[in-house]
Every structure is written in structure tokens, then in C-alpha cells.
Amino acid sequence: MTEPGMRLRSSKWFAGQDVPGFVHRSAMRASGFSRMAFEGRPIVGICNSWSEVVNCNMHFRGLADAVRRGVLAAGGFPLEFPTISLGEQMMKPTTMLFRNLMAMDVEESIRAYPFDAVVLLGGCDKTVPAQIMGAASADVPAIVLTGGPASPAVFEGKQMGVGTDLWQAIDKVRSGEMSMADYDRLEAAAGPSMGHCPEMGTASTMATLVEGLGMTLPGAAAVPAMDSRRLQIGEMVGSRAVELAREQLRPSQILTAEAFDNAITLMLTVGGSTNAIVHLLAIAGRVGVDLDLDRFHELSARTPLMVNVRPSGEHLVEQVFHAGGIPAVMKAVESLLHTDAVTVTGKTVGENLPATSGSDKSVIADIDNPFKPPQGLAVVRGNLAPGGAVIKCSAASEELLVHEGPAVVFDDMNDLMKRFDDPELEVTPDSVLVLRSAGPRGAPGMPEWGQLPIPTKLLRQGVTDMVRISDARMSGTAYGTCVLHVSPESAVGGPLALIQDGDLIALDAYKGTLEVRLSDEELDRRRAAWQPPHPRHQRGYGALYVDRVLQADQGCDFDFLVGRSKNPENEPEAVFDGWIGGW
Numbered sequence: 001m002t003e004p005g006m007r008l009r010s011s012k013w014f015a016g017q018d019v020p021g022f023v024h025r026s027a028m029r030a031s032g033f034s035r036m037a038f039e040g041r042p043i044v045g046i047c048n049s050w051s052e053v054v055n056c057n058m059h060f061r062g063l064a065d066a067v068r069r070g071v072l073a074a075g076g077f078p079l080e081f082p083t084i085s086l087g088e089q090m091m092k093p094t095t096m097l098f099r100n101l102m103a104m105d106v107e108e109s110i111r112a113y114p115f116d117a118v119v120l121l122g123g124c125d126k127t128v129p130a131q132i133m134g135a136a137s138a139d140v141p142a143i144v145l146t147g148g149p150a151s152p153a154v155f156e157g158k159q160m161g162v163g164t165d166l167w168q169a170i171d172k173v174r175s176g177e178m179s180m181a182d183y184d185r186l187e188a189a190a191g192p193s194m195g196h197c198p199e200m201g202t203a204s205t206m207a208t209l210v211e212g213l214g215m216t217l218p219g220a221a222a223v224p225a226m227d228s229r230r231l232q233i234g235e236m237v238g239s240r241a242v243e244l245a246r247e248q249l250r251p252s253q254i255l256t257a258e259a260f261d262n263a264i265t266l267m268l269t270v271g272g273s274t275n276a277i278v279h280l281l282a283i284a285g286r287v288g289v290d291l292d293l294d295r296f297h298e299l300s301a302r303t304p305l306m307v308n309v310r311p312s313g314e315h316l317v318e319q320v321f322h323a324g325g326i327p328a329v330m331k332a333v334e335s336l337l338h339t340d341a342v343t344v345t346g347k348t349v350g351e352n353l354p355a356t357s358g359s360d361k362s363v364i365a366d367i368d369n370p371f372k373p374p375q376g377l378a379v380v381r382g383n384l385a386p387g388g389a390v391i392k393c394s395a396a397s398e399e400l401l402v403h404e405g406p407a408v409v410f411d412d413m414n415d416l417m418k419r420f421d422d423p424e425l426e427v428t429p430d431s432v433l434v435l436r437s438a439g440p441r442g443a444p445g446m447p448e449w450g451q452l453p454i455p456t457k458l459l460r461q462g463v464t465d466m467v468r469i470s471d472a473r474m475s476g477t478a479y480g481t482c483v484l485h486v487s488p489e490s491a492v493g494g495p496l497a498l499i500q501d502g503d504l505i506a507l508d509a510y511k512g513t514l515e516v517r518l519s520d521e522e523l524d525r526r527r528a529a530w531q532p533p534h535p536r537h538q539r540g541y542g543a544l545y546v547d548r549v550l551q552a553d554q555g556c557d558f559d560f561l562v563g564r565s566k567n568p569e570n571e572p573e574a575v576f577d578g579w580i581g582g583w
């Protein structure tokens with residue numbers, strides 16, 4: 001129950017003895033909830049991204065039940081609600097196209113219903129950032145519970161990740177090293193349980209960053225999906241949500257500039273997915289934190305790779321869990337964190353840290369003996385990417401991080417798929433592969449096409465990496481010398497649109513430069529002749545997306561969703577306060 005004198009947000013729906021109060025209580029009782037169950041108690045929404053078409057989140061009904069137990073035990077009342085869910089493997093053309101749609105769904109569901117706090121149940125890549133973006137804008141007390149990494153697959157005696165090993169297997173099939181029969185056996189073995197990808201792909205990265213941001217309980221990120229301790233954490237998260245409702249600790253008080261620094265530091269420490277850059281920029285935009293690409297470059301210059309986990313290392317997230325999980329990682333880099341940042345526990349990062357950084361130094365290193373030196377990520381700029389682009393140096397070939405070569409240009413994904421197998425393709429190992437029309441507006445939705453396939457004729461010669469440049473993203477489980485997120489993208493007339501076969505492109509990841517060896521006059525001449533592409537979507541959400549999405553360096557949010565509301569009295573919740581919306 002609430003303390004005397006405390007006014008819960010939900011009391012606007014349930015406390016009045018007027019007609020609206022009657023209607024709202026009646027609706028609850030129609031669902032079988034007695035007044036004793038909900039009246040005067042903090043109402044905790046459980047925002048569940050469960051879906052049968054999102055295999056990574058398929059265990060969320062059980063997880064929601066655990067949260068429910070925790071809420072009830074702490075004296076609150078749980079109400080579960082669904083939102084759209086985004087499944088990385090099944091959803092077409094790309095989940096990123098729908099991240100903002102889910103964020104809007106989450107935001108408006110939270111705002112429109114009588115929740116005093118929410119638990120955000122997310123797992124598969126985009127579900128977590130979408131939920132945080134929505135909750136940050138609604139700014140009702142919120143806590144995240146991620147689904148945990150899936151059990152690792154084992155194939156021919158070797159423990160596997162999902163993405164990294166799959167990409168390698170595909171290359172082996174193409175080069176003739178793996179038979180189709182073995183490929184089929186691999187397919188059957190690849191996903192032995194529910195849960196998100198078990199390596200440090202985008203989902204595990206985002207789960208890690210949720211701990212870094214202070215938006216979940218310490219230790220919650222790495223507990224395996226099928227481990228009973230995940231359900232126990234679910235109960236604790238539910239219980240904490242009730243306290244959050246009473247304390248009125250809101251996302252805007254937790255998602256500070258210091259919290260984003262901590263999250264970026266953790267991302268670099270674990271060799272996390274470049275997708276997290278786009279998501280962090282978008283979340284920061286929602287809460288008015290001034291974050292830009294340069295901050296990633298600055299923090300990268302001082303942050304080493306501390307965790308030996310795929311794709312930058314050899315272990316899976318499960319081993320990180322057994323080595324102490326993300327709290328042990330944070331302890332190891334304590335000197336790089338803002339330890340006074342407030343977290344959803346009500347305590348600071350420093351107060352949440354364990355006493356030691358764990359004992360298995362083969363998984364979580366000491367700061368004075370890291371696995372790889374700083375600069376696992378670089379932001380590059382120049383006349384090819386005036387707004388910036390990113391490269392994950394820790395997953396690239398060191399000898400290609402400084403490289404100059406002639407461009408081989410693919411106009412879009414269809415062009416790439418048609419020609420990369422062509423034995424007549426004019427390409428050498430020194431060529432720089434360029435893909436355009438793969439950005440937020442061009443694709444649209446900025447799919448994970450940035451790990452362009454090595455042309456088959458080079459693959460057969462044993463070439464395993466080349467410099468590749470695009471305005472696309474790349475899977476968190478992918479690897480290679482791939483310059484990503486080129487901004488502005490080609491579809492809005494960015495310089496990538498002007499490149500022709502044979503133009504010399506120079507990358508220097510250490511200096512942070514990406515240049516095409518063309519004069520300003522030549523670029524201007526080509527720009528004057530450039531014709532914008534016809535938008536693929538003429539109606540509906542796709543048209544809205546293409547019309548209002550921001551560039552990658554601004555997080556690909558919609559322009560109208562950035563920032564705090566300037567007129568809170570015009571928010572739907574305030575407009576309908578005290579009314580009956582319908583009957």
C-alpha cells in the first residue's frame with residue numbers, strides 16, 4: 001500500500017468517486033480484479049515484447065509471471081500489456097525500420113494507461129532500445145529486464161555463437177569447404193534454446209549497456225535465459241518496480257550524460273555492437289542529453305577491450321556470467337566510470353559495485369593487462385563522410401585500418417547480389433567495396449548489410465577481408481574491416497552517392513579520416529548531376545519513416561520524437577485527465 005499522503009499517478013484513474021473513477025474501477029473489476037487487489041496500490045505495468053514470431057523473446061511469459069510475483073510480494077499490482085515486438089531473424093525488411101514504431105507504441109501505452117511504474121521486458125536486438133526510448137519519453141518510473149543469452153549451440157564438438165560462426169560457415173559453403181548436408185546439420189543445431197544471441201552481438205550489448213546506464217538491477221544482463229536465476233531476478237525487478245513507483249525515481253533522473261559515458265565505456269570494454277551507437281544516440285536525444293559521435297571516439301581512445309567474448313574474443317556471454325557478469329566488468333573498469341551516477345536501484349554505480357572484479361582473468365581482464373589496447377572503435381570523418389562514420393577496429397584486420405584503394409561501387413543491395421559472384425567483376429584484394437542506398441532513408445531502415453560479402457572469386461583465392469564502406473549498419477556478431485553508418489547517407493545526396501568505380505578511397509582509422517581522392521570541384525560537378533531516388537514507400541508507416549527519420553549520426557530517431565515535451569499540458573495523458581475517453 002502507499003504511504004499516507006502519497007498520490008500515485010494511477011489515482012487519477014481510480015481514486016475519484018465521480019463518473020470517470022467509477023468507469024475505470026468498473027473496467028478493472030470486469031477483468032476480475034477486486035478493489036482490494038488494486039486500489040491504493042502502485043500499479044506496475046509489465047511491458048511484454050513476447051511474440052511467437054520472435055524466438056528470442058519466447059520465454060517472456062514465464063519471465064512476466066516472475067515479475068508479477070515480485071510486484072505482488074512488494075504490495076503492488078501488476079498489469080501486463082503487449083506491444084509490437086521486433087524479431088531480428090524473421091521481420092522484413094529489417095527490424096530497424098520498426099524500432100521507432102515500437103518506441104512510439106511503448107511511450108503511448110505507458111502514458112495512456114494508469115501505470116505508476118513499468119517493467120520493460122525486452123531481449124531481441126531492437127526491442128530493448130525501443131522500450132527505453134519510449135519509457136524515457138513517457139518518463140514514468142521504469143526498470144528494464146532483458147531476456148538473457150540463449151544456451152550455446154554445440155556443433156561437431158565446438159561451442160558456437162549464432163552470428164559469428166554462421167557468417168564463417170556461409171563463407172565455407174561458398175568456398176566449397178563445407179557440404180550442404182553439414183550446413184543443414186548446422187542449421188538444426190544453431191538455436192538450442194530461447195533467449196537472445198549468446199555472443200556479444202547487439203542484444204547482449206544492449207543488455208550490457210542497460211546495466212551501464214543504470215536502468216536494471218546489477219548483474220541482470222548476463223544471466224542465461226534458461227537459468228533459474230533469471231526468474232529470481234525477474235521477481236526482484238518486479239519488487240523494485242513497486243519501490244520505484246513509491247520513490248518516483250524517473251528515467252530522466254537516471255539517463256544523464258554520465259550514465260551515457262558509462263554505457264559507452266562498457267560497450268568498448270566488451271567489444272560491443274556498433275548498433276549500440278545508433279541506439280544510444282537515439283535514447284540520449286529523447287532525454288535531451290547532448291551526445292554525439294565524437295564522444296564515442298574520445299572514450300574509445302582511453303578504453304581497452306577487457307572482456308574476452310565473441311566476436312572480439314573467444315568466449316560466449318555465459319562464460320562472462322560465470323566470471324562475475326557485468327558487475328565484475330564494471331568493477332574492472334571502475335576507474336573509467338562515473339561512479340556517482342544514480343541507478344534504478346536508488347544507489348549510485350559505485351555503491352552497486354561488487355568488492356572484486358572476479359577471479360577468471362582469462363574472461364574478464366585487469367585494467368593494467370587488458371585483452372586489447374584502446375581504440376576498439378573509431379569514428380572517421382572526411383569528404384566521404386562529413387557527418388561521420390564508424391568502424392569497429394577490434395573486429396577488423398589491423399593491416400587494413402590504414403588503406404588506400406580503388407572503389408568498386410554497388411548501387412544498392414540488388415546490384416550487389418547480382419554481381420558479387422560474377423567471375424568478371426573487376427576487383428582485387430586492394431579494392432574498396434562500396435555499397436550505397438543502404439541507409440535510414442535509402443534502404444529504408446538502415447539494414448545490417450554493412451558486412452558486404454567478399455566477391456566469390458577473391459574468396460576462392462583465400463581473401464578473407466577487404467575494406468568495405470556503406471551507409472548501412474552491421475550485425476553485432478559480424479566482423480571485418482567495415483566502415484559503417486556513413487553520414488549523410490547516399491539517398492539524401494551524401495558523398496557516397498557520388499563515388500564511381502576506380503575513385504581512390506583512403507581510410508585511416510587511427511587518424512579518424514575517410515577521404516575520396518577527388519577535388520571539391522569534381523565532387524560539386526557530380527553533385528549537380530545527381531538525381532535523388534524515388535522513395536520506395538508512398539503511404540503508411542513506411543512513408544512516415546522515410547519522411548521523418550534522422551541520419552545515423554543522430555540515432556535514426558524521428559525528428560518529432562527528439563527531446564523532452566515542451567508543452568506537457570498538451571500530452572494525451574494531461575488532455576484526458578479526468579475524462580472518460582469512451583465507453
Ligand code: FES
Pocket residue numbers: 056087088089123124125195196197201203
Ligand atoms: Fe534475436 Fe539475435 S536474433 S537476439
